[in-house]
Amino acid sequence: xxxYIKGHMETIDGIQVYPIISLLIFFIFxxxxxxxxxxxxxxxxxxxxxxxxxxxxxxxxxxx
Numbered sequence: 056x057x058x059y060i061k062g063h064m065e066t067i068d069g070i071q072v073y074p075i076i077s078l079l080i081f082f083i084f085x086x087x088x089x090x091x092x093x094x095x096x097x098x099x100x101x102x103x104x105x106x107x108x109x110x111x112x113x114x115x116x117x118x119x
Contacts, residue, residue: 064070
């Protein structure tokens with residue numbers, strides 16, 4: 056099965072550029088994510104990390 060797919064893919068002109076493009080997209084996405092994680096403000100991280108807890112507290116107070 057893989058031999059059939061590989062043989063079929065080799066007949067397509069210009070297909071060798073797609074793995075390079077996908078690698079670049081993958082690398083750029085995670086590089087930007089890495090930079091964002093280290094430059095994010097601590098207050099924002101704390102606020103976002105408390106969102107699930109705030110929702111549980113709101114549900115508990117409305118159910119009582």
